[in-house]
Amino acid sequence: MAPTIHDVARLAGTSKSTVSRYLNGQQVKKATQEALEKAIKELNFHRNANARRLVLDRTNIIAVVVDNISNIFYSGIIRGIETVANMKGYNCIFLSWTSNYEDEISFLNMLYEGQVDGVILVSFQKRTREDLVLIRDSDYPIALIGDHGEMNDIFSVDVDNAAGVYEIVEYLHGLGHRDIAYISGPDHAAANKYRFKGYLQAMETLGMNYHPEWVVQSDWSNQGGYQAMQKLLQAKGFTAVVASNDETAIGALRATQEHGINVPKQMSIVGFDDITISEWVYPSLTTVRQPFQDIGMKAAHGLFQKIEDNENAEPDNHYLLKPRLIIRDSCGKL
Incomplete structure (x- = not known):
């Protein structure tokens, strides 16, 4: 049998509720923390993610779907998304739809089936009107990066x-x-x-x-x-x-x-x-x-506001971030 939080509490000489608080990132006394870490290591304890998901009704995972994972432009966007996800205590899974599904809309099934808490769809290709309508009418947390088909009632982020x-x-x-x-x-x-x-x-x-x-x-x-x-x-x-x-x-x-x-x-x-x-x-x-990293961060912040059902969440809208002119040597005065 795998060790449980009861086993950790018993070995650390503390209560089950204290173990639970510690595992959920809450503060405990330094001596208690040291005892818990020692017990967890000795027992080789791993929390039951499925059980935690049932209690919290959350997976603490978001999916980031890109049209081609090898596209060098996506690395900055991914860094931005990861920065915000880490702040929120979430993990990201990254999926490339060119090698897995026929189109990016298929990945929304992961959201509908409860495998992830939200999805960010990243693509610089044109999206179909039909897919955009499905995204717009969905009640699930979805954010777009790239084309929004000029439908301003979809949360989306792009460069201007x-x-x-x-x-x-x-x-x-x-x-x-x-x-x-x-x-x-x-x-x-x-x-x-x-x-x-x-x-x-x-x-x-x-x-x-x-x-x-x-x-x-x-x-x-x-x-x-x-x-x-x-x-x-x-x-x-x-x-x-x-x-x-x-x-x-x-x-x-x-x-x-x-x-x-x-x-x-x-x-x-x-x-x-x-x-x-x-x-x-x-x-x-x-x-x-x-501003690729800023684009990723803006999209992630918007997604987490949807996940948290924050009353102050930004309205579904299209946000354009301004690029910056980099002057080098290929232009001259006349």
Whole structure:
């Protein structure tokens, strides 16, 4: 038979209720704590998590579901979620739906079956209207990171992609650039729409002409950026390029250099994301840094307010966190 809290109490010379208080993180006298720790170690005692769950009606576990666990951008988000979860005394389980289920919505069954107390769904891909309606109408604790389908009655957190690109164009305008091209991303990426929106808004607000032939699509890879820049260079006439992510910008930088164009003296190039390599390419890439850890923390705080059924919980809404312009060496004045 596995040892019980009765056995721990008897060996430590204290009461069962004192053992229970200690195991639930409450303060006990130092001498009592030392006796309990000694008894727990000697008996090799492990609390019965299932029994505790039945008493508290909680698992003290949240699930974090990502579309691809290998995506480097999720590491900062995960750190933010873990920081808040640890403060709340919760454990996290991390699940990648590309290797387990057909879609992220399937993981909500873990919540409905009582295996976890809440779920954070993390994806930079577009979500279907049907899935978003299911999430919106659910009474269970769910938080979204990424696409919310512009449904503001869902608790969701994302970076303000439009504001990030707007700031880039504004910065280039301040350097004297008036002819600015743009490399967009894939349609399946939710951020692509908003980054392009920021470009268009800035061009209009700052009184610069929009040229459709200066807008080329990429798949957000180095190769895609390289090919997009090759196409843009045939159009000519622009002095700066806003690439909608850093990998694309790095590919565009290489294509520009192969054409004998000096960056930043003859051409300015800007990225988005601030991946590690952007600081190490030559010239180092001006870009926009996303607040990934803050996004994770904001989503986790919102989820725990739902779990705790706090009367002061934030309303279900979409929260956009502002990115930060990182100025390096790939842009020059005209």
